[in-house]
Amino acid sequence: MKSQFLLFAKRKFLPLFLTQFLGAFNDNVFKNALVILITYYAAEKAGLNAQLLVTLAAGIFILPFFLFSATAGQLSDKHEKSRMIRIIKFTEVLLMATAAMGFYLENVWLLMFVLFLMGTQSSFFGPLKYSILPDHLNENELIGGNALIEAGTFLSILLGTIIGGLAILAEGGIAYISTTIIAVSALGWVASFFIPHAKPAAPNLHVNFNIFKETWDIIKYSRKEETVFLSIIGISWFWLVGATFLAQFPTYAKDIIGGNEEIVTLFLTVFSIGIGLGSLICNKLLKGEISGKFVPAGAIGMAIFTVTLYLASNGQAASESSSLIGFSEFINIPKNWFIIFSLLMIAISGGIYIVPLYAIMQSRSEESHRARTIAANNVMNALFMVLSAIGTVGMLSLDFSVTDVFLTLAVINIPVAIFVRKLVKHQIRKREQI
Numbered sequence: 001m002k003s004q005f006l007l008f009a010k011r012k013f014l015p016l017f018l019t020q021f022l023g024a025f026n027d028n029v030f031k032n033a034l035v036i037l038i039t040y041y042a043a044e045k046a047g048l049n050a051q052l053l054v055t056l057a058a059g060i061f062i063l064p065f066f067l068f069s070a071t072a073g074q075l076s077d078k079h080e081k082s083r084m085i086r087i088i089k090f091t092e093v094l095l096m097a098t099a100a101m102g103f104y105l106e107n108v109w110l111l112m113f114v115l116f117l118m119g120t121q122s123s124f125f126g127p128l129k130y131s132i133l134p135d136h137l138n139e140n141e142l143i144g145g146n147a148l149i150e151a152g153t154f155l156s157i158l159l160g161t162i163i164g165g166l167a168i169l170a171e172g173g174i175a176y177i178s179t180t181i182i183a184v185s186a187l188g189w190v191a192s193f194f195i196p197h198a199k200p201a202a203p204n205l206h207v208n209f210n211i212f213k214e215t216w217d218i219i220k221y222s223r224k225e226e227t228v229f230l231s232i233i234g235i236s237w238f239w240l241v242g243a244t245f246l247a248q249f250p251t252y253a254k255d256i257i258g259g260n261e262e263i264v265t266l267f268l269t270v271f272s273i274g275i276g277l278g279s280l281i282c283n284k285l286l287k288g289e290i291s292g293k294f295v296p297a298g299a300i301g302m303a304i305f306t307v308t309l310y311l312a313s314n315g316q317a318a319s320e321s322s323s324l325i326g327f328s329e330f331i332n333i334p335k336n337w338f339i340i341f342s343l344l345m346i347a348i349s350g351g352i353y354i355v356p357l358y359a360i361m362q363s364r365s366e367e368s369h370r371a372r373t374i375a376a377n378n379v380m381n382a383l384f385m386v387l388s389a390i391g392t393v394g395m396l397s398l399d400f401s402v403t404d405v406f407l408t409l410a411v412i413n414i415p416v417a418i419f420v421r422k423l424v425k426h427q428i429r430k431r432e433q434i
Helices: 004-009 015-048 048-080 079-105 106-134 139-169 171-190 211-220 227-256 261-286 295-314 327-329 336-364 366-398 402-433
Strands: none
Touching: 004 015, 004 139, 004 171, 004 295, 004 336, 015 079, 015 106, 015 139, 015 211, 048 211, 048 366, 079 106, 079 171, 079 211, 079 336, 106 139, 106 336, 139 171, 139 227, 139 261, 139 336, 211 227, 211 366, 227 261, 227 295, 227 336, 227 366, 261 327, 295 336, 295 402, 327 336, 336 366, 366 402
16 A cells, blocks of 8 residues: 555645645634634623633534535535635635734624634535545545545644634734735635546536525435445544543643643644544555444544543642643643543544544445535534533533543443444445445
8 A cells, every 4th residue: 555645746635635724724723813812802802701702603613514514515516626616715815804804903793703604614615625535536545535634634723723822912913813814815725726627526406505404405315325324423423522622621721630721732732643643544554445444443442541531630630829830840740641641542543433434425425416415424513513512511510520521421432332333334234245
């Protein structure tokens, strides 16, 4: 098997990778800059509740995935994909220019509106970027391509989150953030011009703009092929777990570890690097074969190392002093390395778990319906992330600690591992029938 990194030398992959990487980076620079601005400055100035606004922002970004994924999937199947990507990336440039205006005016509601439009833009880009991969890559390249996309996405999330958070409140931060998001969106638009042409999958498709009916229809259609639907459920569970960890890192770092924002950044860095490593390791293990045989092991790994994280955290006690510890104090405590190790292994297991599921969904979807199937996956992902937020709020209201929430995820991961074994067995049966 050739290294997946050779795909970077091919036009059929590199421009799409850069377009996706720059877009995800920009999303997170903007989102985190907005959250930090609200938390530390804008909400108080406007006489608004910061916690409520931050929660509202999360909901505003995810709402378009429910509203527009069905339409996005239809348009992606009907039209030539590379042209659609160029149009969507150009709208990002316009949105980032509007965001820059919102930052300069310190207008929270204008920025919230831009956030909703960014979520809309992402909901239209999602079906395109995943459905175009099987058009351009050979079947034995699909695992490697997805591994690089996932690794790149989490790296861009990490970099965007750190830069957005650190820069916005610095001197001249608004100018720096505004320049960055406009420049990066323009680079992403330029990169999209190099994505090769991909013929329309269903050019005669009649687009149904009844979003509620069509959303139900695309989910119902995805259930026809059991392997595909099982993959969608498996992917959605990954995003539920990931969303829970990412959302709880600040509380975990402050209340359990007694750490400041440096510790939150450390946890985010370890988690993002782990997902990237796991994604790349998965391709090495599978040698390019599209198979779910390592998916149950990934689920079990997430469960086991979440338990070790719980055990490592259980003896922790946040400092009673007013000062929170930083990075150097944290790593100088030997037992804290076990926390880092556990987080890294959870994320590596997650990377091994998720990459084959995306490749199975893409390769087993009907070509003329592939983008709509991916749109159905996006709807389910959004639903599971909402369930993550609701479930976490419910547990915390019952006086669960953050580590208790993590342990609950570990327990639920066991039946999930059993569930995904069903996917592997079903895939084997289908292959034997062929």
